Amino acid sequence: MLFGIEWDTSSEWAFAVSILPILLIGMWVTIQATVLGFFVAMVLGLILAVLKAAPLRIVSWPARALTEFIRDTPLLIQLFFLYYVLPEYGIILPAFLTGALALGVQYSAYTSEVYRAGLEAILSGQREAARALNLSSVRTFTHVILPQAIPRIIPALGNYLVSIMKDVPVLSVVTVLEMLNVAKIIGDRTFDYMVPLSMVGGLYLIMTLVASAGVRYLDVMLPKRGFPLR
Amino acid sequence: MSDPIIKFDKVVKRFGNFTVLNELDFEVGTGEKVTIIGPSGSGKSTVLRILMTLENINEGVVYVGGEPLWHERKNGALIPASEAHLRKMREQLGMVFQQFNLFPHMTVRRNLTEAPVRVLGLSKSEARNRADELLEMVGLTDQADKFPNQLSGGQQQRVGIARALAMRPKVMLFDEPTSALDPELVGEVLNVIRRLATEHDLTMLLVTHEMQFARQVSDRVCFFDKGRIVEQGVPDQLFTNPREERTREFLKAVLESEA
Ligand SMILES: Nc1ncnc2c1ncn2[C@@H]1O[C@H](COP(=O)(O)OP(=O)(O)O)[C@@H](O)[C@H]1O
Numbered sequence: 001m002l003f004g005i006e007w008d009t010s011s012e013w014a015f016a017v018s019i020l021p022i023l024l025i026g027m028w029v030t031i032q033a034t035v036l037g038f039f040v041a042m043v044l045g046l047i048l049a050v051l052k053a054a055p056l057r058i059v060s061w062p063a064r065a066l067t068e069f070i071r072d073t074p075l076l077i078q079l080f081f082l083y084y085v086l087p088e089y090g091i092i093l094p095a096f097l098t099g100a101l102a103l104g105v106q107y108s109a110y111t112s113e114v115y116r117a118g119l120e121a122i123l124s125g126q127r128e129a130a131r132a133l134n135l136s137s138v139r140t141f142t143h144v145i146l147p148q149a150i151p152r153i154i155p156a157l158g159n160y161l162v163s164i165m166k167d168v169p170v171l172s173v174v175t176v177l178e179m180l181n182v183a184k185i186i187g188d189r190t191f192d193y194m195v196p197l198s199m200v201g202g203l204y205l206i207m208t209l210v211a212s213a214g215v216r217y218l219d220v221m222l223p224k225r226g227f228p229l230r
Numbered sequence: 231m232s233d234p235i236i237k238f239d240k241v242v243k244r245f246g247n248f249t250v251l252n253e254l255d256f257e258v259g260t261g262e263k264v265t266i267i268g269p270s271g272s273g274k275s276t277v278l279r280i281l282m283t284l285e286n287i288n289e290g291v292v293y294v295g296g297e298p299l300w301h302e303r304k305n306g307a308l309i310p311a312s313e314a315h316l317r318k319m320r321e322q323l324g325m326v327f328q329q330f331n332l333f334p335h336m337t338v339r340r341n342l343t344e345a346p347v348r349v350l351g352l353s354k355s356e357a358r359n360r361a362d363e364l365l366e367m368v369g370l371t372d373q374a375d376k377f378p379n380q381l382s383g384g385q386q387q388r389v390g391i392a393r394a395l396a397m398r399p400k401v402m403l404f405d406e407p408t409s410a411l412d413p414e415l416v417g418e419v420l421n422v423i424r425r426l427a428t429e430h431d432l433t434m435l436l437v438t439h440e441m442q443f444a445r446q447v448s449d450r451v452c453f454f455d456k457g458r459i460v461e462q463g464v465p466d467q468l469f470t471n472p473r474e475e476r477t478r479e480f481l482k483a484v485l486e487s488e489a
C-alpha cells in the first residue's frame with residue numbers, strides 16, 4: 001500500500017492496473033517539479049543573462065563565473081548544497097521546493113545562454129534605427145528587441161523543459177516522491193521491479209512526447225518576424 | 231554660406247589602430263543639399279554615423295546647429311556628452327539606412343508612429359495623421375497596414391524615409407539609400423528624395439553612387455578618399471572638370487562600371 005492505495009498481486013495485469021493510480025500521483029509530482037523548475041530556470045536565466053550583458057565588469061564577471069560553475073558541476077551538487085547547507089543558515093524548505101529550486105538553478109545556466117543568443121541575434125541595425133529615432137533604451141528593449149527575440153527564445157527554452165522533466169528523478173535522493181521514486185518503493189515492497197519500472201518508462205515516454213510536440217507546435221505558431229505591433 | 235548647421239572641426243575617428251577620419255574639416259550650410267561620393271571604405275558612412283550619434287569621435291569637435299554634438303559645455307570647457315545631451319541633439323537629425331532597418335514586427339504605420347508618440351509625445355491620432363500624410367507623400371497610402379516584409383525593397387526604403395521624416399528633423403542623412411535595391415526599384419526611391427530636395431528646406435547629406443542623381447539634386451558634391459575631402463565643388467564643375475587627378479580616376483572608374 002502506498003498513498004492509501006492497495007495493490008493487487010494476483011496477476012501481472014491486475015498488479016499493473018492497481019499501481020497505475022499510485023504512479024499517476026508520482027507523475028503529478030514530477031510534472032509539478034518540472035513546471036516549477038522550468039519557471040525558476042526562465043526567471044533566473046533572464047536575470048543572469050542581463051547581468052552577464054552588463055557593461056560593468058564587477059557585475060558581469062560574477063554572473064559569468066556563477067554560470068560556468070553551475071554548468072560544470074553535477075545537478076546533485078546543487079541539490080545537496082541547497083538541501084543540506086541552506087538549513088545551516090536557517091533556511092528550511094520542503095524537499096520538493098528544494099529539488100525544484102535546484103533544477104531551476106542548474107538549468108538557469110543554460111537558459112541564460114538561450115536569452116543571450118536570442119537577444120544578440122537581433123541585428124545591430126535594429127538598435128541603430130531605434131537610437132536614430134531617439135527611442136529610450138528601455139522602450140527599445142521592450143518594444144524592438146524583445147518582441148523579435150521572444151519567438152526565437154521560446155522554442156529553445158522549450159527544449160530545456162523536456163530536459164528538466166527527465167532530470168526530476170534525481171530529486172528522489174532527497175526523498176521527493178516523484179514518479180521513479182514511487183516505482184522504486186513499490187518494487188522494494190513487492191519484489192517486482194519489472195512492472196512499475198516499465199510503466200514509469202512508458203509514462204515518461206508519453207510525457208516527453210507530449211511536451212516535445214507542444215514545443216514544436218509553439219515553434220510553428222510563433223510569428224517569425226516578432227510579435228506584431230499595429 | 232549661411233551659418234553652417236553641421237561643422238566638423240579637426241575630427242579624428244579611429245577604429246583600433248586604423249584612422250578612418252584624420253583631422254576632418256567639413257561644413258554643411260543650413261538647407262544645403264550635399265552629396266558625398268568616394269570609394270568604399272573612405273569613411274563616408276562614418277561621417278553620417280558620427281552625426282547620427284551611432285559612432286563616437288576620438289578627437290576634434292562636431293557641431294550641429296552651433297552646439298557641440300559629442301561634447302557638452304561645462305564651465306567654459308568641453309566635456310564628453312551625456313546621454314541626455316545626445317538625446318536632445320539627436321532630435322535634429324534623421325537617418326535613412328542602406329539596409330532600411332525597418333522594425334519587421336511593426337506595421338508600416340506603426341513604424342512611423344512609434345517614435346513620434348513615444349519620443350515627441352504626440353497623441354496617437356496626431357501621430358497617425360502625420361504618418362498618413364507622409365505615406366501619401368511617398369506614395370504608400372494603401373500599404374499602411376502591411377508589414378515591411380510584405381513590401382518590395384523600394385517600398386521599404388520609402389517607408390524608411392517617411393519614418394525618419396516623421397520626427398521632423400532639420401537634417402536628413404542618407405547612407406547609400408538605393409545600394410541594396412534591385413536596379414528597377416532605384417528610381418522610385420530617388421524620386422522621393424528628389425522631391426524632398428526640391429520642395430523642402432531640409433538640410434540633406436547624402437552618400438550615393440548614383441552620380442547622375444547627385445548631379446541633379448546637390449548644391450555641392452564632396453569627393454572623399456581615405457577619410458579626407460580630396461575635392462569639393464558644385465556638381466557641374468566637379469563632374470565635368472575635376473581639378474584633382476584622384477577625382478578624375480574615381481569618376482572614370484564609376485562611369486566604366488555603369489557602362
Ligand atoms: N565598427 C568598425 N570597426 C572597425 N572598422 C570599421 C568599423 N566601421 C567602419 N570601419 C572601417 O572604417 C573604414 C571606413 O568605413 P565606412 O565609413 O563604412 O566607409 P564607406 O562608407 O566610405 O564605405 C573602413 O575601412 C571600415 O572597414
Ligand SMILES: [Mg+2]
Nearest residue numbers: 274275276406
Ligand atoms: Mg558606407
